[in-house]
Amino acid sequence: MPKSSGIFMGRNAVMRLGLGSKEEDEHMPGLGAIGKLLEGDTGLLFTNEPPKVVVEWFDDYVKADYARKGNLATETVELPAGPVMIKEINDEPSVAPGALEPHLRALGLPTTLQSRIPTLSSPHVVCKEGEKLDTNQAGLLKTLGYQMAQFKIVLSHVWIKDRSTTFSIDQIRDQLK
Template identity: 45%
Template sequence: MPKSKRSKVVSLTKVAKKTKEQKGALMQEVQLNVDKWKYCWLFEVGAMRNSHLKIVRKLWKDSARIFFGRGAVMAKALGVTPEEEHKMGLHTLAKQIKGQVGLFFTDSEPQEVIEWFADFQQPDFARAGNTASRTVILPAGPVMRHFSDPPEPFPHNEDPQLRKLGLSTTMNKGVPTLQTPHKLCEKGKTLTGEQAQLLKLIGEKMVTFRVGLISRWDAATGEVVQIPGGAVPLENVETNDDDDDAMSE
């Protein structure tokens, strides 16, 4: 018998109970990792992309554990006061958990961690609201895709999309063509949705995914050390809207 397509009624009490149980499980998981590893690092991410964070997880899967997002849950797990902290000194780290940040647990020595994250950077496409890192001017002639090698012109069937995004193109031998140069974006100015989409279409990457180390907690001493120069520039810190698998892997 076919299943009914009618909407099912879900009890809000069940949803609330499940959410509470999930938070409790996540808190327990954070505390288990506090007990397991030598160091707990607090980090933030510039140009957050879930795909790049998964690369970090994969590269460190045998020697670290990462939790990202749900800052209130992480802070509560660590303990925000000396009386509540899970281990000595953790409340100092917990008080710094604001915005889109994560916890990185590892036994690797601090200098190794600092050097690794300083080197790990992944270029990516900008989004609406990001600041243009450079001025991009499309020259007169065929509109080219720069990500291909060698660059190729856009096919004729993509001309309507290019025009919708603000390019004044005409068709020349079946190729979308600009009669005059077009300034796509200007360095230092905020990108619109149309500009960000055009930059992606032509293959122009303007932001860099990187992890900024903020501070480190040492299990042996309970000391929390601030990391000089570790923070990500504010213009590169984005709202995390694509990391729904959130806390850990």
């Protein structure tokens, strides 16, 4: 998104107040309709870009992320016996620091410290492809650098200033065809 755009995230009640909940409170005509749509984890994008640019940008915006509890594992992760290695993004794996060993054990990894290096005495399966991750598995995968999820922002509605109207993203996509 261009530098002239801004994303605001906060409590939905606060965002509703900023937009205006009644017609006389609205910052701009029709903004109250957006406030009524705010549920769950939401944010507001303010931009002067045309809807086509915004929709295309968000369609293309995907970032690797760490899986959380309840996500499905996208691969089987089996750690070999020996020093515990951490995957570095865009780098070679590195040996886990000794200070990390208690945290690894707390997450269920059967490690011991050998020469100040967290070490596995036998191979250990952290997760299997297609299985739901529990809290410890998700924590281990994050600690060890395994990204098995994607961060993506899903557009739901657009308010267009010229029309003072809120449109669903499906209506916008239909107009762009």
